[in-house]
Every structure is written in C-alpha cells, then in structure tokens.
Amino acid sequence: MPLVRYTLRQLEAFAAVAEQHSFAAAAGRLGLTAQAVSQLVAELEAVLGFRLFDRTTRRVALSSAGQDFLGPAETVLRHVQAADSAAADVRNRAAGLVRVGAPLVLAGTAIPAAIRGYQAQRPRVVVRVKDLPVDQLVDAVQAGDVDLAVGPDRPAGDAVRRDGLFDSRWVLWCAPAHPLARRRQLRWADLQGHALVAAGRDHERSVAQMHANAPEGERVEPVEVVDNISTALGLAAQGLTATLAPAYVGVMALPLGLVMRRVLGPETVRKVCLYQPASRPLSPAAQGFAEHLMQWLPQWPADAAGSSRPPQPVRRAAVRR
Secondary structure (H helix, E strand, O other), X not given: OOOOOOOHHHHXXXXXXXXXXXXXXXXXXXXXXXXXXXXXXXXXXXXXXXXXXXXXXXXXXXXXXHHHHHHHHHHHHHHHHHHHHHHHHHHOOOEEEEEEEEOHHHHHHHHHHHHHHHHOOOOEEEEEEEEOOHHHHHHHHHHOOOOEEEEEOOOOOOOEEEEEEEEEEEEEEEOOOOHHHHOOEEEHHHXXXXXXXXXXXXXXXXXXXXXXXXXXXXXXXXXXXXXXXXXXHHHHHOOOOEEEEEHHHHHHHHHHOXXXXXXXXXXXXXXXXXXXXXXXXXXXXXXXXXXXXXXXXXXXXXXXXXXXXXXXXXXXXXXXX
C-alpha cells in the first residue's frame, strides 16, 4: 500500500503538543508560532482521517486515536534522529566502512598499526584489510573491490591515483651462519653461486630489474619462486637459501633471526605508494583514512625497525625501480 503523505514536521508538532499539553508551549519548543503548530496538527489530522486531540478552553489532551498513534509517531522521530546523527558522523568522517588492500607484510603489520592509531580518534570507522598480491593492487582499486591500496610502486594508469609514502632499500636477508652474512655490504657479483628464493612474480621481476644493466656474468636469477614472503623468509631462516626483499620486511625477518645485508652496485630502492581512485569519489571515512595513511605510514619503517629515527635518506646514486 502507498505511504501516507504526512511530513516529519507534522509528526514533530504532534509529538510536541502531546508532551507539552499546550499548543503555545509546543510552539516555544519548536521555534514556531502557536498558529503554525495548530496548522501542522490540523494538516496531519486531515491526512490521517481522525482527530488527535480533544481540545477545551483549559487544556489539550490526546484523543483515544491520538494515544494509539503517538507511540508509532515517536518511533519514527527517533529513527529519523538516529539517521540524522549517522549522517553527521559520515560527513565528519566519524563513521563508515573502509576497505584497504595490501600485500602480506604490509597487511599484517603496517596497516593494522595504522588502523589502531586512527580508531583511537574515530572509533566508529571500521577498516577491513584485504590481502592482495602486489600485481593486483591497482586493479582492485580501479574495479572498486577496495577503496584504497598500499604497496610497492606499480604502473597505475589514468583511473588510479598513486602517491608515494616512503622508500625502502631492497636488501638481502639471510641466516647469521650464511656465507653472505660475513660481509656488511655486498655487490651483485657476490651473490653468484648462492641459492636465492623470490617471493611472488613481482619480487622476481624486481630482482631482474635491479641488475638489468649488470654484465652477463654478474646477473642473478632466483632458483625458486614462492607465493608469500613469509615462506621465503622461513626458508632463509633455516639456512636453506637467502632472499632479496625490501628492508621493511624486517618486521617479519628480524624475529626469525635473519640478518640484513645491503647490495650495492647499484643499490635499488622500492617506493611504497598509496593507491586510490582518480575519478571515483571516496566516502568521507575512506578519505579521512587515506589522509591518515599519508601522514602515518612514512614514519612506519623506522618504527618497525625499533628506532625512533625517521628513515635515512637514500644516496643520490641509488637506482629507483
């Protein structure tokens, strides 16, 4: 059946008169004239088809029908007030759902830490984290599967905006007893003859890019490719292999007892970026969390390493890939 065409203002006037037992008192509460309140109630009665009040010269009392109608009318007004409050929260970025995609290490460490900091200020904002391979981050943002994504630098195209967050050197991770751990710094030629594992095709491509210009005899190819960085680090922790990965994976590598060694000639830096839609507007909650990530994540690599110092600047000779 079609909805009855009465207005919220009419319901509000009815509820105020019922509470105050006076048109004049209700008018004062609503900021209207008594005549305007009386008109609103009369319009509501005309739409409903029954009288809401029994009026005398001394008092205004609810009719029997008015008593039956008051409860549902107050319920409607409470729901409208709750909806208005929710809308204000959304406008003010105080509530909402945000979906963030990130690869394993960032999804399991940096993003949860950023969420904790944000929810201390916005407890009604719910942030969901989705594990994604690096090569799916941009597509997930473009398709709307996630609102935001955080991960290594990838081509974004026109549909996705890419903002740099922080730089992280690509380094070698190995067990302390590994032969490569004996040197504080390495060159690509030093990796020849040592088993290396790459985590995912993105890491495999990055390893190839690092030394694309190296002489034929100094190029290094991983002997195995695994899906997750946790697997590569686990193999390295047992001394079975070593792995090349960004320095920020230290948040997982250091507890496994792995040591980090820089690889020079050239040294390669990986930029971690925030991805968001370029043409599709974000919700206020997602926009607020994006701004939080832009401020918070640049400090995370130093915090993850247990240091209060900001990340050290990379030498100008470093190669960005």
